[in-house]
Amino acid sequence: MHSSRRSILSTTWLWSYVGAVLVFIAIALVSANALGTLTASASFASFFMLVGLGQMLVITLGPGNIDLSIPYAIGLTGFIAMKTMNAADGNIAVGILAGLAVGAAIGAFNFGLIRMLRVPPMIATLASGFIVQTFSIVFFRGLQIKPPPGLAAFVDIKLGPLPLLFVLVAAIAVVMHFVLTRSPYGRHIQATGQNVKAASLAGINLDTTRLATYVLCGVFSGLTGILLSAFGGGVTLGMGREYLLNSIAVPVIGGSSIAGGNSNVPGILGASLLLLLILYLLDILGFTVGLRYILTGVVILGIIFASGQTRTLTS
Amino acid sequence: MPVMSVMVILIPLAALRPIVLSYLGLQLLLNMAIPLSLATAGQMFAMAIGEIDFSIGNLVSLVTCIVGTVIPGNPVLGLALLAGIVVIYLCIGAFLHLRGLSSIVVTIGMSFIWTGLAVTIQPTPGGNIPAVLQTLLSAKPLLVPLPVYFLLALAVIGHLFLFRTSFGVLVRGTGGNMKAIAQSGHSIAKIKAAVFGLVGLLGILSGMVLAGITTSADANIASNYTLLSVAGVMLGGGSFAGGKVSAVGAVLGACTMTLVGTLLTFLRISPDWQIGSQGFILLAVLVLNGFVQSTGKARHA
Numbered sequence: 001m002h003s004s005r006r007s008i009l010s011t012t013w014l015w016s017y018v019g020a021v022l023v024f025i026a027i028a029l030v031s032a033n034a035l036g037t038l039t040a041s042a043s044f045a046s047f048f049m050l051v052g053l054g055q056m057l058v059i060t061l062g063p064g065n066i067d068l069s070i071p072y073a074i075g076l077t078g079f080i081a082m083k084t085m086n087a088a089d090g091n092i093a094v095g096i097l098a099g100l101a102v103g104a105a106i107g108a109f110n111f112g113l114i115r116m117l118r119v120p121p122m123i124a125t126l127a128s129g130f131i132v133q134t135f136s137i138v139f140f141r142g143l144q145i146k147p148p149p150g151l152a153a154f155v156d157i158k159l160g161p162l163p164l165l166f167v168l169v170a171a172i173a174v175v176m177h178f179v180l181t182r183s184p185y186g187r188h189i190q191a192t193g194q195n196v197k198a199a200s201l202a203g204i205n206l207d208t209t210r211l212a213t214y215v216l217c218g219v220f221s222g223l224t225g226i227l228l229s230a231f232g233g234g235v236t237l238g239m240g241r242e243y244l245l246n247s248i249a250v251p252v253i254g255g256s257s258i259a260g261g262n263s264n265v266p267g268i269l270g271a272s273l274l275l276l277l278i279l280y281l282l283d284i285l286g287f288t289v290g291l292r293y294i295l296t297g298v299v300i301l302g303i304i305f306a307s308g309q310t311r312t313l314t315s
Numbered sequence: 316m317p318v319m320s321v322m323v324i325l326i327p328l329a330a331l332r333p334i335v336l337s338y339l340g341l342q343l344l345l346n347m348a349i350p351l352s353l354a355t356a357g358q359m360f361a362m363a364i365g366e367i368d369f370s371i372g373n374l375v376s377l378v379t380c381i382v383g384t385v386i387p388g389n390p391v392l393g394l395a396l397l398a399g400i401v402v403i404y405l406c407i408g409a410f411l412h413l414r415g416l417s418s419i420v421v422t423i424g425m426s427f428i429w430t431g432l433a434v435t436i437q438p439t440p441g442g443n444i445p446a447v448l449q450t451l452l453s454a455k456p457l458l459v460p461l462p463v464y465f466l467l468a469l470a471v472i473g474h475l476f477l478f479r480t481s482f483g484v485l486v487r488g489t490g491g492n493m494k495a496i497a498q499s500g501h502s503i504a505k506i507k508a509a510v511f512g513l514v515g516l517l518g519i520l521s522g523m524v525l526a527g528i529t530t531s532a533d534a535n536i537a538s539n540y541t542l543l544s545v546a547g548v549m550l551g552g553g554s555f556a557g558g559k560v561s562a563v564g565a566v567l568g569a570c571t572m573t574l575v576g577t578l579l580t581f582l583r584i585s586p587d588w589q590i591g592s593q594g595f596i597l598l599a600v601l602v603l604n605g606f607v608q609s610t611g612k613a614r615h616a
Contacts, residue, residue: 066419068542117602123549126542127594134591141587245369245423258417290438293431300424304416 012255013267015303020274023281031284035161041276042166043155043231047224048272049169051243052250053176054220056268057213058121059251060180062193062260065121067214069129070221070247073106074240076132077225079140082147082235089150096226103222106132107215114214115207136237147230155230165227170269177265189213193261246275253303275299317551317567320600324574331581342460344577345570349452349465350375350525352569354540355547356473357517359565360510362548363477364489366411366418368511370426371518372541374400376534377433378522383442383532401515408511412504426541433534442532452527466566473562486510487560543572546597571596 028034051070058067081099085091106128113124146152157164180186188209191199200206224243229235252258253274254267278299282292334340354371361368368374378397386393407425411418454461477483488496489506497503525537550571551564575596576589584592 113598117598119598119601120549120554123546123597123601126546127597129542130594130597131591134588134594137587137590138585245426248419248423252417252420258420288435290431290433290435293427293434295431297424297427297429297431300427301421304420304424305410305414 016270054217071240073221107218345462353521404515448527
């Protein structure tokens, strides 16, 4: 009895793959170029995975932990990376480092607010998001900075039907899977999410664990900002907007508990593909933008109802 | 505390441009605080029972589209849609409890649905807001302008509702100690359904007022209301823990968020800094709040 319960719990992520495969079959039925659709959705799914991984780590920390600064961090890191690269291939490495560093700094700032001001994470990251967005507006608005040709070409490389970008991000996800399930850090965040007091009594340094998590989430946002700028041919201020809600939807659809303490990486990959494939299927079927939004919402709700996500205990 | 945060903004405003304290000045200054305070009051009720509505900004935008596009052509359909929204909210509240769902996730799902409906109704900003709403909102009552009466009324009604009615006691009790309320024979599902119905209703009112003021139906007009309303509740002394809320505080919090922008304009600071300054104000007030509270009693994070 106990083991069967566990096996169901541990395979909640399977549903996202079942859904993704079903949607892909539907695409194959209605589209002459199903593989092309897979390629296109896999590119955008890479970005969903990156923000999903970051948000997943934060959510794992437990009730109330959520990073609302992700969309603004994507914008600012994109701007800083592109500005540093200045469209020159020779500056790609330093530009990436700059973008990731800014992402990490935003994460550290988030943690600093939460820890020192004793503000709930949702409010701290919301406020820092406002501040980060202001930096983007003040310093970079209206700047048209093209990505270096080398980087733009790199994010466009295809390995058969899959973009190289997707393969690399999937590789990052594999690493994160082992970080989450095998490394001391991964166990610390899961333990913290399950029971803060017990985790603290077990000798886990809560501050270090939380700091590392918010910094990692910032780094993932930074990576998203850099790659998205390269992919889209430049940075726009609202570039990260759609990643706020999706960064939360991805881990949840993938079977991670919104209440924390119980996350999984395979679901991130499945859920990202599922969400993007649905969008492309609806697009092929000629659904309007409005209907695509509505059905995305219905899918998110359907999965949540079916999987019975437990509530967040904010108290 | 919330009074102080408004004063911190209002006093320099008045010092810089005394004319803002005139009838017309106050009206212009506080007009946009009406829709935001309604949405914030809605968010306050959700947070009072320990939940949150991540879709309220999308809902308010949708309502402007219904008011400006559907109602002029087909009033019955428009009103049916608004009634449908309240019913959906009632169901959300009940389901949150019955299925033990997380309000963050459910309302994120709902936000896609609201925006989808709004974009379907009104793909580009426009619409034709009923003249009644515009006339109502440009009314010029005696002594002080409309927004002042309105904000006072909202604060007083909200306060009386929370602290002087038996339902208000149940709402606060559900946020503070759900088990106690359940054990005393009340249905938590019904309470949550009623509270979410109220959230939907306030969101609809907010959208109607916003449409009347801006005379525009726009699927994205209130997209920042979600975050601003959460910020307003927190500024007003509310907390995520549930049970601890203030209607007066929420209204003042919404005013503070509205006034910050004007103050910066008067200080000749580029409007670019507005969003960031809202962030700073939010943090500053919360820090002060923390100090005030921690001197009183020991707090745990």
